Amino acid sequence: MKHLLSAGDLSRSEAVTILDTTAAMAATQEREIKKLPTLRGRTVVNLFFEDSTRTRISFETAAKRLSADVINFSARGSSVSKGESLKDTALTLQAMGADAVVIRHSASGAPHVLARSGWMTGAVLNAGDGTHQHPTQALLDAYTLRRHLVGLRGGVDPVGHGLDGQHVVIVGDILHSRVARSNVELLHTLGARVTLVAPPTLVPVGVEPWTCEVSYDFDQVLDTEPDAVMMLRVQRERMGGGGFFPSALEYSRSYGLDARRFARLPDHAIVMHPGPMNRGLEISADAADSPRSVIVEQVGNGVAVRMAALYLLLAGAGDASPPGHAENPAPIEGAA
Amino acid sequence: MTTYLLTGARVLGEAPTDVLIADGKIAALGSDLTQGAEAADAARDAQRIEAEGLVLLPGLVDLHTHLREPGREDAETVASGTRAAALGGFTCVHAMANTSPVADTAGVVEQVWRLGRDAGYADVRPVGAVTVGLAGEQLAELGAMAQSAAAVRVFSDDGRCVADPVVMRRALEYAKAFDAVIAQHAQEPRLTATAQMHEGVVSAELGLAGWPAVAEEAIIARDVLLAEHVGSRLHVLHLSTAGSVEIVRWAKTRGIDVTAEATPHHLYLTDELVRSYDPVFKVNPPLRTEADVEAVRAGLADGTIDVVGTDHAPHPREDKDCEWAAAAFGMTGLETALSVVQAAMVETGRMTWADVARVMSFEPARIGRVADQGRPIAVGEPANLTLVDPDARRVVVPQEQATASMNSPFGGMELPGRVVATFLHGRPTVLDGRLVEGR
Numbered sequence: 209m210k211h212l213l214s215a216g217d218l219s220r221s222e223a224v225t226i227l228d229t230t231a232a233m234a235a236t237q238e239r240e241i242k243k244l245p246t247l248r249g250r251t252v253v254n255l256f257f258e259d260s261t262r263t264r265i266s267f268e269t270a271a272k273r274l275s276a277d278v279i280n281f282s283a284r285g286s287s288v289s290k291g292e293s294l295k296d297t298a299l300t301l302q303a304m305g306a307d308a309v310v311i312r313h314s315a316s317g318a319p320h321v322l323a324r325s326g327w328m329t330g331a332v333l334n335a336g337d338g339t340h341q342h343p344t345q346a347l348l349d350a351y352t353l354r355r356h357l358v359g360l361r362g363g364v365d366p367v368g369h370g371l372d373g374q375h376v377v378i379v380g381d382i383l384h385s386r387v388a389r390s391n392v393e394l395l396h397t398l399g400a401r402v403t404l405v406a407p408p409t410l411v412p413v414g415v416e417p418w419t420c421e422v423s424y425d426f427d428q429v430l431d432t433e434p435d436a437v438m439m440l441r442v443q444r445e446r447m448g449g450g451g452f453f454p455s456a457l458e459y460s461r462s463y464g465l466d467a468r469r470f471a472r473l474p475d476h477a478i479v480m481h482p483g484p485m486n487r488g489l490e491i492s493a494d495a496a497d498s499p500r501s502v503i504v505e506q507v508g509n510g511v512a513v514r515m516a517a518l519y520l521l522l523a524g525a526g527d528a529s530p531p532g533h534a535e536n537p538a539p540i541e542g543a544a
Numbered sequence: 545m546t547t548y549l550l551t552g553a554r555v556l557g558e559a560p561t562d563v564l565i566a567d568g569k570i571a572a573l574g575s576d577l578t579q580g581a582e583a584a585d586a587a588r589d590a591q592r593i594e595a596e597g598l599v600l601l602p603g604l605v606d607l608h609t610h611l612r613e614p615g616r617e618d619a620e621t622v623a624s625g626t627r628a629a630a631l632g633g634f635t636c637v638h639a640m641a642n643t644s645p646v647a648d649t650a651g652v653v654e655q656v657w658r659l660g661r662d663a664g665y666a667d668v669r670p671v672g673a674v675t676v677g678l679a680g681e682q683l684a685e686l687g688a689m690a691q692s693a694a695a696v697r698v699f700s701d702d703g704r705c706v707a708d709p710v711v712m713r714r715a716l717e718y719a720k721a722f723d724a725v726i727a728q729h730a731q732e733p734r735l736t737a738t739a740q741m742h743e744g745v746v747s748a749e750l751g752l753a754g755w756p757a758v759a760e761e762a763i764i765a766r767d768v769l770l771a772e773h774v775g776s777r778l779h780v781l782h783l784s785t786a787g788s789v790e791i792v793r794w795a796k797t798r799g800i801d802v803t804a805e806a807t808p809h810h811l812y813l814t815d816e817l818v819r820s821y822d823p824v825f826k827v828n829p830p831l832r833t834e835a836d837v838e839a840v841r842a843g844l845a846d847g848t849i850d851v852v853g854t855d856h857a858p859h860p861r862e863d864k865d866c867e868w869a870a871a872a873f874g875m876t877g878l879e880t881a882l883s884v885v886q887a888a889m890v891e892t893g894r895m896t897w898a899d900v901a902r903v904m905s906f907e908p909a910r911i912g913r914v915a916d917q918g919r920p921i922a923v924g925e926p927a928n929l930t931l932v933d934p935d936a937r938r939v940v941v942p943q944e945q946a947t948a949s950m951n952s953p954f955g956g957m958e959l960p961g962r963v964v965a966t967f968l969h970g971r972p973t974v975l976d977g978r979l980v981e982g983r
Contacts, residue, residue, distance in 0.1 A: 293865070295866065317821030318867040320821045321868070338751050339751035339752075412747070414743065414745040418749075
């Protein structure tokens with residue numbers, strides 16, 4: 209693995225390796241001293257062309273826990289706002305010796321351009337590009353799903369497992385969602401069944417070949433007793449002239465996870481949300497704050513997943529010690 | 545003026561013939577001209593060009609070229625663009641109006657026309673804007689441009705659609721006074737406000753905002769009905785979808801005076817290429833699906849589509865060396881058009897070289913009302929000619945092209961055919977595949 213650009217690029221064994229490595233990383237994070245020496249001397253640049261404090265902090269924490277040097281490069285506070293191109297920014301980072309660039313960009317495909325341009329030699333890690341992909345979000349979702357549905361519910365050590373037979377429902381603005389695109393690909397690769405639920409205006413034209421089912425009826429899908437429900441953020445600005453739905457109230461009535469729908473979920477089902485939430489629009493407080501909500505845990509798992517991704521991209525070739533070296537809690541295999 | 549004797553050229557791909565070019569005209573045609581009576585002296589003194597195995601076509605005419613001058617000389621100039629045209633086998637190009645300033649006055653179109661005449665590599669016929677500043681609101685002075693030295697007969701806001709139905713109706717009606725044609729860039733603006741690529745399976749996966757086929761088809765349907773209502777000529781630029789082919793076919797059956805254009809890239813490339821996120825494949829209208837390419841090829845072969853126009857759209861490197869959404873729309877095409885048509889239409893058995901002459905020379909000249917271009921290859925006709933080696937194959941190298949820009953989507957691809965010589969009014973602009981300098 210040279211770059212992490214798209215969830216669809218991962219084979220099942222690569223995805224399982226990342227999840228297993230995440231488990232090893234998460235175990236180290238329960239120790240008193242959380243910092244590992246693994247990426248000492250390496251430089252990770254967080255290149256954020258789009259505001260996202262949550263994702264940036266998650267990557268920054270992950271890199272620092274692995275002892276990497278971290279540079280935060282925010283487009284708003286840099287010369288990009290004065291018109292510097294992606295190319296010049298990349299050449300600058302290359303000159304500064306970045307070993308990995310974590311890029312967040314509002315343009316779909318920007319990380320691919322960066323990785324294939326020849327402007328820089330470091331690893332490129334996609335932290336969300338436009339309405340295209342957000343692979344580490346899908347990985348942390350998969351990790352969370354596996355921990356609960358395979359590990360805690362199934363009573364087995366989930367290491368080595370996929371998500372075979374699990375039914376995950378993703379509800380909301382599929383059209384504009386990089387989280388949905390990444391999850392459809394990754395969860396399918398891991399053996400899960402995925403159902404997308406949205407009003408027809410928020411389902412992309414051309415969705416037919418996607419490895420999932422599509423429904424316009426949330427209540428009907430709840431009849432199938434899914435194992436997990438993932439609610440996506442709905443942006444209120446999508447309602448303007450020529451809008452995608454008539455009103456917040458109508459959206460909430462048809463597609464919100466309110467108390468009534470939440471009560472219909474099977475006992476073992478978990479509730480997820482990539483955040484930030486619009487309480488009262490796509491999700492009610494009853495669902496978000498319930499014991500079956502894993503929304504806060506998703507955030508914590510995000511750090512472990514990003515540690516695993518950085519570790520596999522930068523140290524996977526075997527030129528750095530695995531996490532915790534001598535006291536390594538789980539063997540890391542297939543890291544490539 | 546030097547006389548030239550092409551020996552053994554296959555006129556429109558037919559049996560070998562000698563062609564004598566003298567005083568800007570085709571002076572004689574026939575087998576073994578050096579042996580004949582009258583023409584013999586001239587033929588014996590002429591510069592011989594061995595044309596055995598080569599196909600002779602009328603000089604190609606492009607109804608759709610962006611020469612970028614005035615205003616964007618960093619992308620192309622009239623001089624560099626017409627040199628590229630000559631190398632591509634063109635003897636006449638129509639320069640689109642979206643320059644800076646916009647070609648919406650007699651002054652600007654005359655400037656472009658003079659720059660073309662001074663460069664001397666192809667006849668430059670300026671296209672006038674339909675509306676002032678391409679804003680789609682007020683008709684530009686079409687009459688003044690038609691009556692200027694540039695004698696404009698094609699008007700277009702290309703790059704933008706004349707979206708207002710009333711403005712389009714008036715333009716179609718008004719242009720009748722000077723036998724001009726309105727060439728429409730069919731793109732419903734509201735349906736394509738943020739569009740980045742063809743809307744379909746690939747856009748859904750790539751997360752790029754879609755440019756739906758219906759945004760093109762809805763405007764074409766409206767415009768053919770408007771043209772019928774007011775009894776005017778309509779030309780549809782760069783038609784790209786299967787549905788558009790169907791609508792134009794229907795309109796022609798109904799007797800509506802409509803002509804249509806396809807570009808080489810819409811005959812050869814699909815939206816699958818966008819998966820690379822390489823902006824060299826970003827173009828407007830966008831690359832469509834394989835089914836659309838097939839329908840456009842069928843439409844060109846059966847005459848529904850009348851012409852191939854290059855939509856040669858040069859851009860400086862910085863406008864393509866970036867993320868997809870930030871990149872400019874457009875591809876260069878003058879130096880690859882004939883090769884792409886050969887690959888897509890001739891080598892697939894769908895068209896003969898006579899058909900190529902029709903869609904790349906005769907019909908464009910007729911639609912643009914260019915009197916001395918797109919003429920038959922016959923004695924006494926102007927010697928605007930293109931000599932092609934159909935058996936050659938070449939790999940396209942954008943850095944080696946004469947256009948000032950490098951945004952060719954065919955870079956690295958192997959294409960058939962090579963332009964060996966181009967004659968403009970009896971003088972060679974290209975010989976042995978190279979530009980003739982010092983014209």
